[in-house]
Amino acid sequence: MKILLLGQGGQVGWELQRALQPVGEVIGLDFNSAGPAEAPELRADFSQPEQVAAIVRAVRPDVIVNAAAHTAVDKAESEPELARLINATTPGLIAQAAAQQGALLVHYSTDYVFDGSGSAARDEAAPTAPLSVYGRTKLEGEQLIAASGCRHLILRTSWVYAARGGNFAKTMLRLAAERDQLKVIADQIGAPTGADLLADVTAHAIRATLARPELGGLYHLVAGGETSWFDYARFVIEWARAQGVAIQVAPEAIEAIPTTAYPTPAQRPLNSRLSTAKVQQAFGIRLPHWQPGVARMLAEHLGR
Numbered sequence: 001m002k003i004l005l006l007g008q009g010g011q012v013g014w015e016l017q018r019a020l021q022p023v024g025e026v027i028g029l030d031f032n033s034a035g036p037a038e039a040p041e042l043r044a045d046f047s048q049p050e051q052v053a054a055i056v057r058a059v060r061p062d063v064i065v066n067a068a069a070h071t072a073v074d075k076a077e078s079e080p081e082l083a084r085l086i087n088a089t090t091p092g093l094i095a096q097a098a099a100q101q102g103a104l105l106v107h108y109s110t111d112y113v114f115d116g117s118g119s120a121a122r123d124e125a126a127p128t129a130p131l132s133v134y135g136r137t138k139l140e141g142e143q144l145i146a147a148s149g150c151r152h153l154i155l156r157t158s159w160v161y162a163a164r165g166g167n168f169a170k171t172m173l174r175l176a177a178e179r180d181q182l183k184v185i186a187d188q189i190g191a192p193t194g195a196d197l198l199a200d201v202t203a204h205a206i207r208a209t210l211a212r213p214e215l216g217g218l219y220h221l222v223a224g225g226e227t228s229w230f231d232y233a234r235f236v237i238e239w240a241r242a243q244g245v246a247i248q249v250a251p252e253a254i255e256a257i258p259t260t261a262y263p264t265p266a267q268r269p270l271n272s273r274l275s276t277a278k279v280q281q282a283f284g285i286r287l288p289h290w291q292p293g294v295a296r297m298l299a300e301h302l303g304r
Contacts, residue, residue, distance in 0.1 A: 007068030092144030116269020
């Protein structure tokens, strides 16, 4: 089986390179770079939708996993057309090419398709109402994939982190070592979700869906439990302190602030809770609580 992995250099793409190896032959392309040594002519420039669709037709994969996206949420507000190209137009053309070839398309979306109101965990049938360019373009991408008629898995997730690259936890560790006081947003609620967890579940879901095509569709996929950015930061800092990491900020000097105290170009949803009952039942999996995954990432990052 041949798997075309798009966006291999990102946080999720990096983990997918590992997780997909037992599933099939992986041909990985980064967001906008030259192709692999055996096929340097393959170049996945997501700002050139027809070019990416042509790659799909040339490779003729059995499975396409699209981990590429315009994820700079605030920057998307000032470059909406580019965000739409990358998050909607190109995935839509990839889906059309997948439909023509009978390939299964796996695509990642986001809780930003919702407005973040209320306090309940939203399921896959909940009404969408994105607040930002990022959210609107990701929702359009979902809709174009569904309209293409291709076999697909759309996995909505949130608060993604990985040991590779930057993330919120690493930023908090750095600031906690440098500053006497920290202010962290406390009224946004979600579940920190590891890229490794997303990749492992993706590999399992691909195998299951190829065997049972009726499993295709839209799913929410996040780690178990919930937290705020404020409590997430406190967990990270206290875990590191317990491991002997030099931490300057005192526990009582971490201040909870509202979203309104930290304005950004793009509006964030306050409620990022996603119900994962559907994905757990469909694929027979259990999604672990967010804390062990974060601790494991921190241990890898710090060499503990």
